[in-house]
Amino acid sequence: MDPNAVENVLYLADSYKVTHHEQYPEGTTHVYSYFESRGGKFSEVCFFGLQYILKRWLIGPVVNKHMIQEAKNFFAVHFGGQDVFNEKGWNHIVEKHNGYLPLRIMAVPEGTCVPVKNVLFTVENTDPEVPWLTNWFETLLVQVWYPMTVCTSSRAQKGVIAKYMMETAESLDGLPFKLHDFGYRGATSVESAGIGDAAHLVNFVGTDTIAGLQLCRKYYQCPMAGFSIPAAEHSTITTWQKSGEAAAFRNMLERYPTGLVSVVSDSYDVHNAVSNIWGEQLHQLVLDRADKGCLVIRPDSGEPEKIVVEVLELLSEKFPVTTNSKGYRVLPPYLRVIQGDGISYETIGGILEAMKSSGWSAENIVFGTGGALLQKLDRDTQQCAFKCSYVVVNGQPRNVFKSPATDAAKRSKKGRLSLERREDGSIVTVQEGLGSPEKDMLVPVYENGRLLRDYTLDEIRQRAEIDIVTSVKRK
Numbered sequence: 001m002d003p004n005a006v007e008n009v010l011y012l013a014d015s016y017k018v019t020h021h022e023q024y025p026e027g028t029t030h031v032y033s034y035f036e037s038r039g040g041k042f043s044e045v046c047f048f049g050l051q052y053i054l055k056r057w058l059i060g061p062v063v064n065k066h067m068i069q070e071a072k073n074f075f076a077v078h079f080g081g082q083d084v085f086n087e088k089g090w091n092h093i094v095e096k097h098n099g100y101l102p103l104r105i106m107a108v109p110e111g112t113c114v115p116v117k118n119v120l121f122t123v124e125n126t127d128p129e130v131p132w133l134t135n136w137f138e139t140l141l142v143q144v145w146y147p148m149t150v151c152t153s154s155r156a157q158k159g160v161i162a163k164y165m166m167e168t169a170e171s172l173d174g175l176p177f178k179l180h181d182f183g184y185r186g187a188t189s190v191e192s193a194g195i196g197d198a199a200h201l202v203n204f205v206g207t208d209t210i211a212g213l214q215l216c217r218k219y220y221q222c223p224m225a226g227f228s229i230p231a232a233e234h235s236t237i238t239t240w241q242k243s244g245e246a247a248a249f250r251n252m253l254e255r256y257p258t259g260l261v262s263v264v265s266d267s268y269d270v271h272n273a274v275s276n277i278w279g280e281q282l283h284q285l286v287l288d289r290a291d292k293g294c295l296v297i298r299p300d301s302g303e304p305e306k307i308v309v310e311v312l313e314l315l316s317e318k319f320p321v322t323t324n325s326k327g328y329r330v331l332p333p334y335l336r337v338i339q340g341d342g343i344s345y346e347t348i349g350g351i352l353e354a355m356k357s358s359g360w361s362a363e364n365i366v367f368g369t370g371g372a373l374l375q376k377l378d379r380d381t382q383q384c385a386f387k388c389s390y391v392v393v394n395g396q397p398r399n400v401f402k403s404p405a406t407d408a409a410k411r412s413k414k415g416r417l418s419l420e421r422r423e424d425g426s427i428v429t430v431q432e433g434l435g436s437p438e439k440d441m442l443v444p445v446y447e448n449g450r451l452l453r454d455y456t457l458d459e460i461r462q463r464a465e466i467d468i469v470t471s472v473k474r475k
């Protein structure tokens with residue numbers, strides 16, 4: 001392991017944590033902390049992404065003497081010449097544990113949906129010599145806020161789409177493809193795009209964010225977690241010039257004679273493109289693909305609620321629309337619309353409602369979402385926090401907590417925690433070690449450098465499935 005690499009766990013903590021080993025009470029041997037969402041935008045969270053963090057950073061011998069020496073010199077400079085670095089403590093981990101971290105992590109299985117204000121995972125040191133180790137890893141482990149929040153938001157959008165499909169579509173069949181990740185470019189890095197997309201792929205199978213596919217393959221045993229189709233972008237239309245827009249569209253149909261193909265159609269005038277190019281000039285070409293493909297028209301501007309209905313209405317003037325068993329209008333199977341502009345949890349319902357009130361089924365549309373899915377969120381969206389709730393000092397256990405006079409919402413839980421499902425199915429956190437281990441939903445996922453559970457994306461998808469789908473499937 002390259003001692004200078006950022007892979008060095010000694011560089012994965014906030015600087016102040018380098019000094020914390022000197023700040024616990026004398027005689028402290030055991031620090032036990034937990035992670036929760038205290039609340040926020042969604043009232044329940046879909047837990048996902050801890051396994052990636054564990055496998056990426058914490059499995060096996062993650063620290064050695066070289067790294068310690070390198071870090072010692074680094075921190076001496078970083079702290080202005082003061083010697084605050086815990087060389088002895090880290091050497092102990094190398095000497096006694098061969099660089100395997102003496103920690104235990106108990107977590108709710110990935111994909112489980114838990115109401116906020118509940119413990120989601122706990123961390124504790126397994127070697128009394130290194131109690132400071134528990135909270136060293138707060139920094140890294142709390143980054144689970146991101147995949148968890150993306151997964152939660154994506155799942156909430158699945159619930160909205162499913163609701164409208166139940167009301168206006170023949171079935172829920174196309175649901176897994178209804179929200180497509182367009183967010184790669186709007187993410188802060190290739191790594192974060194991959195993490196966020198993986199979180200989205202817990203709920204859907206449509207994505208253009210290739211980094212997420214690689215992450216799912218490497219960390220969640222899923223060889224191909226998502227799918228896409230041939231699609232135009234503005235450059236592959238505008239390079240034909242305005243006079244050549246029809247030729248550009250024709251090229252798309254000829255290059256991809258079968259299967260789904262998406263063509264962005266708002267380069268100049270989407271109303272003209274739909275009525276005069278797709279509806280007239282290329283009308284026969286569109287029909288010729290009827291039994292072997294589907295043209296997906298992509299508007300990419302205008303008010304989403306309005307433009308979607310306008311495009312559908314214009315198409316109904318040129319192509320045969322039917323009415324499904326729910327009484328809603330459906331384009332012929334070789335025509336669909338994809339709306340990838342302005343899509344978020346806040347807007348998707350309004351678009352589907354506008355379609356419904358104009359008599360259009362949700363079957364007609366697929367959504368693309370980018371920045372809103374992968375980027376328009378932060379650790380506060382679900383108020384994610386990591387707090388110590390239990391400690392042992394000179395052999396005496398202590399339940400600890402914070403209860404700020406200036407913010408009751410930041411009060412933390414006390415003692416050892418367990419997550420229990422009551423008879424009525426509700427989930428609660430039992431505090432102060434009063435829970436019963438056999439009922440605890442938290443399971444050991446990591447101990448002393450070894451991963452104890454290796455969840456596959458498939459099982460996580462099943463665990464995260466929304467109720468509407470499971471109830472329909474059960475019938």
Ligand SMILES: O=C1OCCC/C1=C\Nc1ccccc1
Pocket residue numbers: 180181182183208228229230231232262263296298338340368
């Ligand atoms: O139109 C489409 O149909 C479905 C396949 C993807 C697709 C567009 N992708 C995309 C990616 C990143 C930014 C914008 C669009």
